Amino acid sequence: MSYDATFRVWRGDAAGGDLQTFTVEVNEGEVVLDVIHRLQATQVGDLAVRWNCKAGKCGSCSAEINGRPRLMCMTRMSTFGEDETVTVTPMRTFPVVRDLVTDVSYNYEKAAQIPAFTPRPREADGSHRMQQVDVERSQEFRKCIECFLCQDTCHVIRDHEENKAVFAGPRFLIRLAELDMHPLDVVDRKHEAQDEFGLGYCNITKCCSEVCPEGIHLTDNGIIPLKERVVDRRYDPLTWLGSKIRRRRPD
Template sequence: MGYDAKLRVWRGDDEGGELKDFTVEVNEGEVVLDVIHRLQATQAPDLAVRWNCKAGKCGSCSAEVNGRPRLMCMTRMNTFTEQETVTVTPLRTFPVVRDLVTDVSFNYEKALEMPAFQPPAELKPGEYRMAQVDVERSQEFRKCIECFLCQNTCHVVRDHDENKPAFSGPRMFIRAAELDMHPLDAAENRKEFAQESQGLGMCNITKCCTEVCPEGIHITDNAIIPMKERVVDRKYDPLVWLGSKIFKRAGA
């Protein structure tokens, strides 16, 4: 059975805006994105919203629904009561372009700073061989759909714009962990780069990024904490530090 939902949507641009109230029809089985599309079709044809697959795999329709970072296409309307006002606002961490669309270029700029995968020089494409256990170690991180909900909820940048130049965020940390765990990655500076250039040390592991990940990636436990441990071992353990110097000298 359908009903009329109370919807509160942020309207505006980079110069400012406000929340506006609407009443929109909701049918059984619909998600927030369905209701936003009906709002566009019936009352607000100029409403700007980013979306693509409507299947929870492209990460395009990220927004904040009742204050929680979510994918609109995966947030069912039946999770709210018929009397509840559903508030939809743009991601707070990134600059607003218009209405529900934000400028997430920060994430792509940080991705460009990441050193690329470096295969062993003696191997050619097609000669790479990995044990299944090594594949499975980092397989979890490859599920990322780059919705940037983890980036949005991370308070290091959510509440402090001044941290953005020095902090890459949880999305980039799982990429760093994926490459660091890859047995064929010949780059030796993953840990140092994460610490010195990505701001790994600024993360205080509150797990808020893990809580909002629509793919269920254990960002904090399986990526960030192991990377922090590797940094500590490599940088502060005197035996590891001495060993790295000796073997580096021997291989010179």
């Protein structure tokens, strides 16, 4: 049932670091996070790792396992051979704080920049009436657990630090799509999507959808429809004319 596995874990901080090799016990049914915890408890008490729920619901334990962005709590050891070396490294898109912990503040900054949800008024009886089919489109994106693996894998920012200022990443493009499809929201964010959050940088390679642990179709159901609506808006001659007539030049 149990066996000794070889783990290579990146250890270090912003100044640098390297992969360290450990031999560690693995038991039946365990996931990578269990093994990282065993390392902490028995060999390296100060090994830094983020985690919370250990059930794939909170999105804290994101890392790259054998180079692939994954949740450590949802990666079963049985997916590897017993003689296979398992390499665990921090998410590459974000600056390292220590060991497997990265500085994900980029994501919180982008979240704060998105114009807030603004609902239409309630109906006379104090309720909001919406049909299930209408809420389901946005519900798909609200399943997001903010693990930021889509951000990690997105090649627009993965090795292009300079794009972070102008590109919000797939997680926040689907947040914009979610708000755009939200039955109650009344704010139009299509211009911001294009001009401030960098929707045009995405060339729909669908890497984000591939790594999403929640199975959200970021590209097909979120980003592509949002791109289409932005295009409709921009190239519709009536809309264009209307925007020219109504818009006033800043003094």
